Amino acid sequence: MNLKPMKYNPKILALVCTYCTYTAADMAGSARMQYPATVRIVKYLCTGRIDILHILKAFEAGADAVLVSGCEAGSCHFLEGNLRARERVEYAKQLLEEIGLGGRLEMFEVAASDAPKWVEVVKEMTQRALELGPAPLRRGQAFHPETLAQLEKVVET
C-alpha cells in the first residue's frame, strides 16, 4: 500500500563545484529567481573531490535528499573530476538503495551561465524529497550543526 507522504519542509544538501554550478546558483540569487528555499550549498573546488563518505555524511547531517552538481561533460576545470564524481555517485546510489535511502541522490551538470537550470534542479530534488517523505536519518527542521560542520571542514582540507 502506498502511503501519501506527509507534508514537511524537505532539506536538500547540494554538493557543488565552484566553477560552474555555484556560479549558476549565485547568478540565480542575484537575478532574484524564485525557487524553493530548501537547499543548502556546500562548495567544492571540483566535484572530483567529493567522496562517497561526504555523501553519506550529508545524509547523516539530516538531508532528505542530496544533489551533486558540477560542470558539464568536457568542461571540468580539472579535466575528469566530474566524470569521477559521476562514478562515485552511481556507486553511492547502490549503497543508498541497500540501506533504504534509494532515490534521494542525484547528479546534475549545470553550466555557470545556466541559472535557470539550477532553479529547475532544486525544484526537481525538492519535489522528489516531498514524494519520498522525510529521510529516516532526519533530525528535525535544521541540519545537524556538528555533522554539517564536519562535512564543511572536510571540504576545506
Ligand code: FES
Ligand atoms: Fe566543475 Fe570539476 S571543476 S566539476
